[in-house]
Amino acid sequence: MGLISGTSLDGVDAVVVDLSSNQPQLIASHIEPYGDRLRTSLRTLCQPGNNEIDRMGEIDRQVAITFATACQRVLELAHMESQQVTAIGSHGQTIRHRPDAVNPFTLQIGDPNTIVELTGITTVADFRRRDMAVGGQGAPLVPALHQTFFQQPGKKRIILNLGGIANITGLPDTAAQPVIGYDTGPANTLLDRWIEKHQDVRLDQKGEWARSGQIDHGLLDELLADPYFQLPAPKSTGREYFTLDWLQERLANHLTSAVDVQTTLVELSAVTIAQAITGEGYAQGEILLCGGGTHNHYLLERLGIHLPAASIQSTSSYGVDPDWIEAITFAWLAKRTLGGLNGNLASVTGAARNVVLGGIYPASP
Structure with missing residues (x-):
């Protein structure tokens, strides 16, 4: 499964995808909207302000609950059980991206511990910071x-x-x-x-x-x-x-x-x-x-x-739905991480080398 919420702050894109062949096969997709209050809180948190650490801690959990709900909804649409899913790749919600800071950093929230506990599915998250640790921009992935x-x-x-x-x-x-x-x-x-x-x-x-x-x-x-x-x-x-x-x-x-x-x-x-x-x-x-x-x-x-x-056309011409590529990407990156394979391209991000991305949060037996 792949999960991402982008810069629009509208909600969470969730996909179930079969990655067993040479082309990703989209099984089901769903957008879980953020509530108005959470969306407003996220928008505020994306800019410097007062009491940020406390606010971030609470919103981190709220975002994770929304991500887990998106998982449950897309599983229902796929007519699947959680045991049939190898892993979730969760991008999270970016609230800061400072690649040009003196000490560059990027920050995505949506606590993966909460996601794995609510879904029972091994979760891979925090994909961007490993690339930054070897001198990359952390994006695009x-x-x-x-x-x-x-x-x-x-x-x-x-x-x-x-x-x-x-x-x-x-x-x-x-x-x-x-x-x-x-x-x-x-x-x-x-x-x-x-x-x-x-x-x-x-x-x-x-x-x-x-x-x-x-x-x-x-x-x-x-x-x-x-x-x-x-x-x-x-x-x-x-x-x-x-x-x-x-x-x-x-x-x-x-x-x-x-x-x-x-x-x-x-x-x-x-x-x-x-x-x-x-x-x-x-x-x-x-x-x-x-x-x-x-x-x-x-x-x-x-x-x-x-x-x-130029010849301009949609990725749908090659069998990949253009609305879901980013969510599919994080499912694919989770598979790469579990396989010990790199997820970044150093020629793109400026990293010193290709590295395995993300942290793995295993489901309880």
Whole structure:
């Protein structure tokens, strides 16, 4: 089983997946939503504030209970018993990601001790910190799965994940060249926060609100001037960097309507993704899309305009549901950890070497 909650803080993606063949077979999937109170608490905890340790300790347990509930629900959908599951791979909920700190760290909550006790299933968790311990960014981790399931001799491919943050995996056409991958910047996180602030809904369905506005090129230029976009790889980021406060600071000098800001944020995502793909030499290759942003039709149109020579399609063309790849990844990483195999790619994260990721929390006999 794979469990993850991303930067949207909407809830927990849970999958049951068969990993016995060359292609992951999705058996069942489920989204367990966070309650409004927990979601608000998590959002607050993602930014520095008072009494953080006590608040984190309590929310750590609450998140774990939600993760365990997601497990139980997806097992019901799969018509399976817990004894039929080898292990859970739990990413947890990221509340801090500071790869550029003096002492770099990343922090995901969702106590695995609680998950294993509530489910009775061996749980593998805390995947990112081992990579950081050997000098890596701790992210992105999905490129290792992308390489396993999507690399093909003679095919030059980008796997583009449109989550809260956009990240790319560059799969060269020969195994002699290294896989590359990094976070390009925001995909959905600012879009979701902005429409929630102004429309009181959690996402812009199909990008229709953004489509109705106009790009503010002066604002776009100011957003693109952020140093993150000029940083070389390896690099990673998160919602704790690209916040509404980050956006509001840059809006101070612009009289832009709310809808035009949304349109401009779509363009920011499209431009920064296209620049990264072009800069890595993949602009004429195949781009396989996954993540929630695949449902934002306006964002995909803008990507097509900025990458006219690329072949853009969903990972569903290769038998993998684009909505569930990240959850599948952590099921796959759990299998790697139990087998004593590396889960990171040093060429992607900047780690000194490939290492086995995560800690194992065995189920009681």
